[in-house]
Amino acid sequence: KNEVEQSPQNLTAQEGEFITINCSYSVGISALHWLQQHPGGGIVSLFMLSSGKKKHGRLIATINIQEKHSSLHITASHPRDSAVYICAAKRGLKEGYGGSQGNLIFGKGTKLSVKP
Amino acid sequence: DTAVSQTPKYLVTQMGNDKSIKCEQNLGHDTMYWYKQDSKKFLKIMFSYNNKELIINETVPNRFSPKSPDKAHLNLHINSLELGDSAVYFCASSQGTRTNYGYTFGSGTRLTVV
Numbered sequence: 001k002n003e004v005e006q007s008p009q010n011l012t013a014q015e016g017e018f019i020t021i022n023c024s025y026s027v028g029i030s031a032l033h034w035l036q037q038h039p040g041g042g043i044v045s046l047f048m049l050s051s052g053k054k055k056h057g058r059l060i061a062t063i064n065i066q067e068k069h070s071s072l073h074i075t076a077s078h079p080r081d082s083a084v085y086i087c088a089a090k091r092g093l094k095e096g097y098g099g100s101q102g103n104l105i106f107g108k109g110t111k112l113s114v115k116p
Numbered sequence: 117d118t119a120v121s122q123t124p125k126y127l128v129t130q131m132g133n134d135k136s137i138k139c140e141q142n143l144g145h146d147t148m149y150w151y152k153q154d155s156k157k158f159l160k161i162m163f164s165y166n167n168k169e170l171i172i173n174e175t176v177p178n179r180f181s182p183k184s185p186d187k188a189h190l191n192l193h194i195n196s197l198e199l200g201d202s203a204v205y206f207c208a209s210s211q212g213t214r215t216n217y218g219y220t221f222g223s224g225t226r227l228t229v230v
Contacts, residue, residue, distance in 0.1 A: 033219065035221075037157075041204065041223065041226070042221070042223045042224065043206060043208075043224070044221070045218050045219050045220065045221070048217075048218045084157060086159065088159075103161050103172055103174075104149075104151075104161060104219070106158065106160065108156070108157070108158050109157055
């Protein structure tokens with residue numbers, strides 16, 4: 001089982017819908033990253049959080065450290081939001097081993113398609 | 117003025133060849149990374165350098181050799197290419213490793229081994 005699990009794997013939504021993508025992790029972390037990979041292939045960092053909640057435009061990311069769970073929400077979704085969203089956990093120093101302390105461990109991504 | 121630039125963007129080569137992928141960042145970051153994204157779009161760390169020093173070396177075949185001439189550059193050299201090396205390789209950088217800095221990714225190099 002992967003140390004970082006995302007759900008759902010695929011998500012199709014109608015324009016305007018509220019979207020939630022979930023991420024659970026089993027390792028100790030220092031931070032949780034949400035990344036967006038567009039169909040063209042480039043990867044953009046959306047959020048980095050270690051507690052609470054962050055908001056940027058229509059995107060909201062939350063994390064619950066005790067439950068080892070994070071969510072990415074998209075309000076008023078738009079076709080341009082169609083992309084793969086990837087959750088990545090940054091190992092905490094205590095959980096790291098050898099040179100892998102601070103390493104990013106990736107989920108398998110959620111492919112989002114927003115239909116007009 | 118690209119923050120993390122990789123070259124080439126596409127690379128098609130025959131099995132057994134040796135090839136290099138170059139990466140440069142102009143962000144003044146101390147740490148650079150190479151990630152591999154396989155055919156199922158799964159990303160995995162390969163190497164990380166901090167101030168030209170190797171700090172992460174995951175279980176990657178020793179045909180892969182990273183080289184960091186200075187902290188702004190991290191190149192990836194691959195010897196004796198195999199079909200299974202076909203993937204997209206992403207370079208990334210961050211200000212450091214031990215604090216919660218964000219990552220900036222290059223646009224990727226799609227390597228196809230035929």
